[in-house]
Every structure is written in structure tokens, then in C-alpha cells.
Amino acid sequence: MPELPEVETVRRGLAPAMEGARFLDVEARRPDLRWPLPPQFARRLVGTAVTSLRRRGKYLLADLGSGDTLIMHLGMSGSFRVVDGAADLRPGAFHHRRAKDAVHDHVVFAMSSGATVIFNDPRRFGFMLLAGRDELAAHPTMREIGPEPLDEDFDAARLARACNRKAASLKAVLLDQKVVAGLGNIYVCEALNRAGLSPRRKASTLAMRDGGPTPRARALVAAIKSVLADAIEAGGSSLRDHRRTDGDLGYFQHSFRVYDRAGDKCPRSGCTGVVRRLVQNGRSTFFCPVCQK
DNA sequence: CCGCGGGCCTGAGAGC
């Protein structure tokens, strides 16, 4: 589910509850997530403070006073809820959408800020791991991760270099977290539409030319940055699972130009195309075959 | 290197 804008929305919601606060209690209700919770998970957290809550690609990183970093990933269906005071975790409690959601409250943090933070994940593709002091950069989740798309050092030259000699499709390359961190199926489709580029185009056609990036590479980087910034401003996209930490919905899904819009008229002004769905690498792609070349 | 298929899990929606 969550891509960069959704994870950033979650980070902003969790920060007031977690930054500067200590873990008073940690309850690992279901340790069998995508990867099992580390041994002594609760013991390593309780009593330590969160010095900062960061995001790296689709990962949330809580730096701790102990020197550890708590690495969290939402997988496809993970969400966090922040409630004031002690949480009622029984079925049907107010932070649940339905009574049966309670069985998916897998990890619960009681923070010294007075907030309770609840991690809920029906599919359990999400996970929480711990990296010790100085272990974060070499951690398997971080070692090969690409640049942050909203940082200045992610520019057309950087993207173009990543496209050099790549026979894969543009879509596959943008989904590769080693090339750029945080894009997923929705925002790749949306960025390619904004840039007027076909998801099927060979990535190598955006490679460096005469020592510099091409206009297409510049357009694509600009499109990536704009769609992510717009989506963050909207609180992300709520399709099935994503909620803000207060339970409210994001609303960027109303701004999708192509994602899940097969059969609709292309929204580009003057374009007469119709949005099509195709399957690439086993996943749905949505694009306009008329204005995306 | 590349795409594909399968796997990890559960739930929602469509069609019958």
C-alpha cells in the first residue's frame, strides 16, 4: 500500500507522539510479521527515548537514545494509529474501523508523551527491525537504497546515469528502490503520465547524452518531484488501508490522472486518448497511449 | 541483466 507520500504522512502524524518521548511499554502482540520481530524487541525499546523520527524511502526510522535505530515498514496494508492515553485494544475500540480489526493490532507502544501508538497490519507484509549503533548504513534494508526523490541531489543527471545501458522498461527502473527510493505502483504511473513518457519505453533512452541529461530525463524528474509533493500535501492516497494516524483519510486518490482509471478519457488538456491498463512485471500499469510516448 | 512466476498474508469486490 503505502508509498513515499503515505509513509511521510504517517511520519508527520507519529512525530508529535514519539519524538522526544520514551517507550514506557512495548507490547509485541504478534511477532510473526514479514520478518519476525528481533529477539528482546520490547526489552531493547523500553526506557529509551526517540531522538528523531525520520523517513527513508518507504521506511520509517526512529533513532533511539540507546544508539539503536528502529526500522519500520508498512508493507502493503500496515497503518499506525495514535490515541491519547491508554488504548482500548478490544474489538470495536474506537480506533478500529470494524470490530474484527483488533486481531491485526500487532505492536503497541505506550509513550511517555501520554500517547499510545498502535501498529495494525492485516496482511503482515510490514515489519519492524532494530539496527545497532553504526549498523544502520550497512543494514540490508538501507545498504543499497537509492536517493530521496525530493532531495536536491536527485536530479536529471542522477536519473540519467541510472538509466545508462538499462534494457528494462522505464516503469521497472522507477520501481527499483536502488534507483530512487519511495516510488511504488501508483506514483510511478502518475509521474510517467505527468512527464508524457510511456511506461514501456526502454530506460536506456533516458540515459546521459553528450555528457548531460536529456529533456526527457529532466521532465521525468520534475514530474516525480511534483507528484510526490502534491500527494504529501494531500495527506497521501487512501484506497483501502492508508489512513492518517488520526484515522482521517488522505485525499490524493481524487487527483489520480491515470491510476485505476482505465477507460477514462486522458485528463491532459487537448489529448483525445483513453487511459489503458496493461500488466508489466506482474503488476497493473495505467497510462495514456496517445500522450505518453 | 531482464521478465516472469511464485510466495508471503488477508480482505474486498465481482460474478454466479
Place this chain on the structure above:
DNA sequence: TGCTCTCAGGCCCGCG
């Protein structure tokens, strides 16, 4: 109502 099937915002592995 219930069954079966497909699909889902992520990521990993092995195969050819």
C-alpha cells in the same frame, strides 16, 4: 446468503 475467483499501494527468490 455463500461460494469461488481475482486483485491489491511491497518485496524477495529462483528460473530460463
